[in-house]
Amino acid sequence: MPYIWSDVGDARQMRATPHRSLPRKGFVWFIGITASLLCLPLLAVLGNVILWALLPFMLAAIAAIWWAIELSYRSGTSEEILRITPERITVTRLDPDGAKREWSANPYWIRATIRPGPVDDYLTLTGDHESGREIELGAFLTPEERRDLQRDVNRELARIRGTG
Missing domain, CATH: 2.30.29 (PH-domain like)
Structure with a gap:
C-alpha cells in the first residue's frame, strides 16, 4: 500500500x-541491457565508417531513455x-x-x-x-x-x- x-x-x-515499480537497482540493469541490445546492430558495421554515423543516434536513444526515467523518479518524490x-x-x-x-x-x-x-x-x-x-x-x-x-x-x- x-x-x-x-x-x-x-x-x-x-x-x-x-508507487515506484522500477527500483534504482532495476534501473541500472534496464539501462545496461538496453544499451547492450541497442549496440548489437553496431557489431555488423564494426570497422566501417557507418559505425560513426550510427553511434550518435544510439547514444542519443540511451540518453533519452535515461532522462525519461530520471524525470519519472523526480516526479515520484512527491x-x-x-x-x-x-x-x-x-x-x-x-x-x-x-x-x-x-x-x-x-x-x-x-x-x-x-x-x-x-x-x-x-x-x-x-x-x-x-x-x-x-x-x-x-x-x-x-x-x-x-x-x-x-x-x-x-x-x-x-x-x-x-x-x-
Missing part, C-alpha cells in the same frame, strides 16, 4: 507516496501527509520541486468523498466551513487505493470525533 497510517502522540497520521487530531485536520503536500503546501480545518466538519473529477474516483476532503475549500487527496494513487483511503480517512475522522 503506498500509504501508511501511524500514531504520533494524540494524532493519527497518514503518509502517502507514489508526498502527502494527513494528520488528524481532535482539534485539527492538516494536509501537507510536498511537491517534487520542493514546494510545501498546507491546508487545515476543524475535523468535525470534514469528510472524505469520491466524486467525478479529472481522474477516476477523485478523492477530496470537503465540508470545511472555515475556508470553504475542497482539496484533492491521493492524486497519485490508483482508483482502488483512493477508495480504500476514503474509507480509512472517514473511519479515522469518526473515531477522532467519538462517533465511530
Whole structure:
C-alpha cells in the first residue's frame, strides 16, 4: 500500500507516496541491457565508417531513455501527509520541486468523498466551513487505493470525533 497510517502522540497520521515499480537497482540493469541490445546492430558495421554515423543516434536513444526515467523518479518524490487530531485536520503536500503546501480545518466538519473529477474516483476532503475549500487527496494513487483511503480517512475522522 503506498500509504501508511501511524500514531504520533494524540494524532493519527497518514503518509502517502507514489508507487515506484522500477527500483534504482532495476534501473541500472534496464539501462545496461538496453544499451547492450541497442549496440548489437553496431557489431555488423564494426570497422566501417557507418559505425560513426550510427553511434550518435544510439547514444542519443540511451540518453533519452535515461532522462525519461530520471524525470519519472523526480516526479515520484512527491508526498502527502494527513494528520488528524481532535482539534485539527492538516494536509501537507510536498511537491517534487520542493514546494510545501498546507491546508487545515476543524475535523468535525470534514469528510472524505469520491466524486467525478479529472481522474477516476477523485478523492477530496470537503465540508470545511472555515475556508470553504475542497482539496484533492491521493492524486497519485490508483482508483482502488483512493477508495480504500476514503474509507480509512472517514473511519479515522469518526473515531477522532467519538462517533465511530
